[in-house]
Amino acid sequence: MVIETERLILRPWEDSDAEALYKYASDPEVGPAAGWPVHTSVQMSREVIRDVLSAPETYAIVLRETAEPVGSIGLMKPRLQDVAPTDRALELGYWIGKPYWGRGLVPEAAQAVIARAFSDLGCDQFWCAHYDGNRKSARVQEKLGFVPHHVEDHGRVEHWQVYRGCSGHA
Secondary structure (H helix, E strand, O other): OOEEOOOEEEEOOOHHHHHHHHHHHOOOOOHHHHOOOOOOOHHHHHHHHHHOOOOOOEEEEEEOOOOOEEEEEEEEOOOOOOOOOOOOEEEEEEEEOHHHOOOOHHHHHHHHHHHHHHHHOOOOEEEEEEEOOOHHHHHHHHHOOOEEEEEOOOOOEEEEEEEOOOOOOO
């Protein structure tokens, strides 16, 4: 599945994206803020593409003007165990390379992915989370209309929740 927006192409990750992934995932300000380790080699990035980023509904965030993958966005079943989301709930996860922070690319990508989830995947509820102190991610969630739900006290993750109808509006 490929999703297009004004500035982006959201498409499945490919092995050939390993060098671009490494370029951004090797930055120590990117991965740890999203809960994953800094990439230490192109081979590690290639393995992450194969083992993690090849999951269904996970997309490379590709700049339309350069065709370079600069981040990732995806949908998954909610990992939250202490709340009972509906069977049709999904969790949104994302990250983007530091040179692209603050440009509105993640909200643009997220709106397109959320619209797909409502219109094509039968989603009726979204969850999203960010690590305590990750103000950039919190700001993305606020822009998307997510509202605080609770803070996990067994980790550094603050969870946010939004309930939406199946109208397809993000």
